[in-house]
Amino acid sequence: MNIAKNMLFKKEIIEPSDELVKETFWQDVFKSLRKDRMAMAGGTIIALFILVAIFAPYLAPYNPYEVSLDLQFQKPSMEYWLGTDMFGRDVLSRIIYGSRISLLIGIVPSLITMLIGIIFGIIAGYFGRKTDFIIMTVSDMVLSFPSLLLAMVVMYTLGASLLNIFIALSIVGWAGTARVVRAQTLSLKNKEFVESARAIGVKPSIIMIRHILPNCIPQLLVLFTLEIPGSILSEASLSFLGVGAQPPASSWGLMVSNGKEFLFNAPWVAISPGIAILVIVLAFNFLGDGLRDALDPYLKQ
Amino acid sequence: MNDASTILEINNLKTYFYTDKGVVPAVDDISIKVKKGQIIGIVGESGCGKSMTSLSIMQLIAPPGKIAGGEILFQNKNLVGISKAEMRSLRGNELSMIFQEPMTSLNPVYPVGKQVAETLLLHNKHMKKAEAKQKVIEMFKMVGIPEPEERYRVFPHQLSGGLRQRVMIAMALICRSKLLIADEPTTALDVTIEAQILKLMKNLQEEIDTSIIMITHNLGIVAEMCDYVYVMYAGKIMEQADVYELFDHPKHPYTEGLLKSIPRSNVQQNKEKGLYSIKGMVPNMLNLPKGCRFHPRCIYAEDACREVEPDLVDVGEGHLVRCIKYKN
Secondary structure, eight states: OHHHHHHHHHHHHHHHHHHHHHSOHHHHHHHHHHHOHHHHHHHHHHHHHHHHHHTHHHHOSSOTTOOOGGGTTOOSOSSSTTOBOTTOOBHHHHHHHHHHHHHHHHHHHHHHHHHHHHHHHHHHHHHOHHHHHHHHHHHHHHHHSOHHHHHHHHHHHHOSOHHHHHHHHHHHHHHHHHHHHHHHHHHHHTSHHHHHHHHTTOOHHHIIIIIIHHHHHHHHHHHHHHHHHHHHHHHHHHHHTTSSSOTTSOOHHHHHHHHGGGTTTOTHHHHHHHHHHHHHHHHHHHHHHHHHHHHHHHHHO | OOOTTEEEEEEEEEEEEEETTEEEEEEEEEEEEEETTOEEEEEOOTTSSHHHHHHHHHTOOOTTEEEEEEEEEETTEEOTTOOHHHHHHHBTTTEEEEOSOTTTSSOTTSOHHHHHHHHHHHHOTTOOHHHHHHHHHHHHHHTTOSSHHHHHTOOGGGSOHHHHHHHHHHHHHTTOOSEEEEESTTTTSOHHHHHHHHHHHHHHHHHHTOEEEEEESOHHHHHHHOSEEEEEETTEEEEEEEHHHHHHSOOSHHHHHHHHTSOOSOHHHHHHHOOOOOOSOOOOTTSOOSSSTTGGGOTTOOGGGGTOOOOOEEOSTTOEEOOTTOOO
16 A cells, blocks of 8 residues: 555656656747747748748739839829839839848848857857957957948948848858857856766867757847848848949838938838838847747746 | 776876966875775865866866876876877776766756767767667666656756766766766765665676765765775875774874764754864965964964974875874
């Protein structure tokens, strides 16, 4: 009887931990993310924008590049929902096509930035001393420069093209990521599991890739979602200043730039792409904040 | 000079930390010998250099620390100045270590079984993953982890402290190391689990025939586990003896003090006298007292103690003591 009781008791102790096995890290994060309405709204908007970008040719009511001078500055109407611009091109169609460039420019440079930042940050943090000093001095130099100015310099030197925007934004952006990764590495490298990995004879390169990097992922994820709107804004600024996307390509920043001259006569030309930028940037920020909150227990560990 | 039964011989090891404020002699000229199958205890207060000794053996001293002198002969091979690659092939394979904190010694993002398998695969290049998994599960069984197959894919935060320490032991012994360094392996565990883990370590030690260096501040563990004991104070060995000899005839005032400050179960006596404690604190390592390092806290201190640093003196039967009271 007593033994049976003990067995029962044991079973009870083991069961909760068995249940934990079923819920993985990501399921747990997703669960708390779903409770966050703002984050879910942000996620939905981002998903919508991505769909719009993919299916642009099917969704756009008109050809975004078709110039017809007799349709200049049409007010928003049932025919042209968001009106037309100075060349008579449909603003809605241009925004829909522009989402392709804006999202691409949001995601690709952020990915490159993350990659460079992770490599330099983890090396600086792990090896410390001289390596750290050199990498961090370079990153300080990059950070101490006004980033838009630096990006403009790069764009002027390389010429305006999509690829060069990627390069310019990556040169400007990696330093911030490197700082975050370095700080994280510094705290992780003194953790006992890293020491015990060294004590079983693991090489430094493997320690960095297998033991330190995976433990940075929550931070990196948050950083990534907050980096994307930054890139989108930078591209918009560059295009607005005339060194970003080149006509006739339609980027939201360029549309605002073109529309600014007619702001008083035909405000819709500049305002609608401006709102599009605002919405997507807000959406990414909401998602990023939500992710940060959802990952918070893991970040605090 | 070195008989075959000696697995580790440390001679005059000095591990110094070169800080901005000066040189800290964390380990100051110590010699330790470990025989095959022996359990050695290193005891002392916090900050006396116990952990630094173990990290020196593993060659895991990080700057500004440095091994400033002496030799560490492991199976007749000097580990001081050995190449990094060669040291890596020894670590976890022939020479392994268990850390104090089982809570943070495992990587939180990998299943525990995988982490133990990593050690195996690292040191056996041709081993297949399935074979490693099988061996890990066998090892889990050996260290008394219930449902080893299930536990293989569990993450560290899903295990209790005791189970995690068992995983750490499995990891340390999976390659059947010749020498296991246990740095306060049970300090973070509660007493019942502590007893289980110690018993397990002793059993495994007999089964695998490894030697163990047990680093602890708990004299109870020493009495229970060890064959031979070193008492460290402020980076130096104060007394070393066979475990029975040390507990029955402590010679150094520090050892005497340590033994006296063990809580007794005699309630009446405790109420009357209170718990004995050695007065004072471990000295600042940057500014060590002149003469004997222990004299400011020693109840027998004389004038001579403030002047000359005593040598480690053999008082017979492998019992050595560093105190002015004893002469050759």
